[in-house]
Amino acid sequence: MEIVPPAVQDYLLAHCTPADQVLTELAVATREETGRSAGMQVSPDEGALLEMLVRLAGARRAIEVGVFTGYSALCIARALPADGYLLACDVSTEWTGIGRPFWERAGVQDRIDLRIGPALDTLRALPEEPAFDFAFVDADKVNYPAYYEEIVPRLVPGGLLVLDNVFLGGTVLDPAVQEQDQLAMRRVNDALARDDRMDCVMLPVRDGVTLARKR
Numbered sequence: 001m002e003i004v005p006p007a008v009q010d011y012l013l014a015h016c017t018p019a020d021q022v023l024t025e026l027a028v029a030t031r032e033e034t035g036r037s038a039g040m041q042v043s044p045d046e047g048a049l050l051e052m053l054v055r056l057a058g059a060r061r062a063i064e065v066g067v068f069t070g071y072s073a074l075c076i077a078r079a080l081p082a083d084g085y086l087l088a089c090d091v092s093t094e095w096t097g098i099g100r101p102f103w104e105r106a107g108v109q110d111r112i113d114l115r116i117g118p119a120l121d122t123l124r125a126l127p128e129e130p131a132f133d134f135a136f137v138d139a140d141k142v143n144y145p146a147y148y149e150e151i152v153p154r155l156v157p158g159g160l161l162v163l164d165n166v167f168l169g170g171t172v173l174d175p176a177v178q179e180q181d182q183l184a185m186r187r188v189n190d191a192l193a194r195d196d197r198m199d200c201v202m203l204p205v206r207d208g209v210t211l212a213r214k215r
Contacts, residue, residue: 001167001169001170001171001173003167003169003170003204003206003207003208004204004205004206012045013043013044013045016044016045016048017048018044019044019047019048022074022102022105022106023044023047023071023074023075023102025102026069026070026071026074026098026099026102027041027044027071029069029098029102030068030069030071030098033069033098034069034095034098037095040068041068041069041071041072042071042072042075042138042164042206043206045205045206046072046164046205046206046209047071047072047074047075048075049205049209050072050075050076050079050136050162051075051076051078051079052079053134053160053162053211054075054076054079054080054134055079057133057134057158057159057160058133059079059080059084059133059134059159059160060080060081060083060084060085060133061084061085061086061087061131061132061133061134062076062077062080062084062085062086062087062132062133062134062135062136063086063087063089063123063132063134063135063136063151063154064076064086064087064088064089064135064136064137064138065089065119065123065135065136065137065138065139065147065151066089066090066119066137066138066139066140067088067089067090067095067096067099067114068090068092068095068096068099068138069095069096069098069099070088070096070098070099070100070102070103071099072136072138073086073088073099073103073112074099074102074103074106074108076134076136077103077106077108077111077112078106078107078108080108080111084111085111085113086111086112086113087113087115087122087126087132088112088113088114088115089115089117089119089122089123089139090114090115090116090119090139091116091117091118091119092116093116096114096116100114119139119143119147120143120146120147120150123147123150123151123154124150126154127154128153128154129153129154130153130154130155130156130157130159131154131156132151132154132155132156132159133155133156133158133159133160134159134160134162135151135155135159135160135161135162136162136164137151137161137162137163137164138163138164138165141165141168141181141184141185142180142181142184143184144163144184144185144187144188145184145187145188145191148161148163148188148191148192152195152197152198152214155214156214157214157215158213158214159213159214160211160212160213160214161198161210161211161212161213161214162209162210162211162212163188163192163209163210163212164206164207164208164209165185165207165208166185166188166189166202166207166208166209166210167204167207167208168181168182168185168207168208169207172185172186172189172208189202189210192210192212195212196215197214197215198212198213198214198215199212199213199215200212200213
């Protein structure tokens with residue numbers, strides 16, 4: 001399912017604040033060094049949305065699950081205040097290593113605490129108390145329900161959770177598709193809609209983005 005037709009994509013990118021040189025060069029490096037995997041990187045408009053949401057939320061402490069080459073981490077980190085903190089979780093030193101020089105160029109490397117290893121282990125090792133203002137999940141889809149359950153208790157009241165790829169190319173809408181990723185995404189989508197701890201809205205941004213605010 002084509003969520004954002006090419007003509008719409010071109011028009012919206014022409015009417016967003018453009019990515020700066022560091023982000024643009026990181027996107028180029030990602031395409032050159034990861035090949036077909038480069039599609040996992042968030043688009044410039046989604047990066048701009050993340051940055052705006054962090055600023056609007058006044059976030060100081062953030063979590064990211066799924067870093068890839070660090071484009072979204074850079075967007076989030078530079079929207080934090082100078083003493084802000086981003087806990088960035090990923091399993092790949094190779095892919096995150098592409099982003100590190102760009103974090104340094106942008107002057108945000110001191111705000112990013114990159115943890116290499118299974119994100120669930122990293123999250124479960126955190127104190128079980130509200131301490132984070134913002135969280136972005138864009139990682140392995142089968143673990144979305146578990147990431148969600150670990151993150152929500154650690155968000156402060158008013159904290160914002162952002163889930164990416166909630167449509168999975170439209171396959172979550174097709175009951176004939178019963179793969180693990182689709183089952184997990186349907187489960188987390190349904191859980192959020194019923195969760196009395198959260199207010200949520202699902203948006204047709206790129207491959208579907210859900211924003212959920214803790215009450």
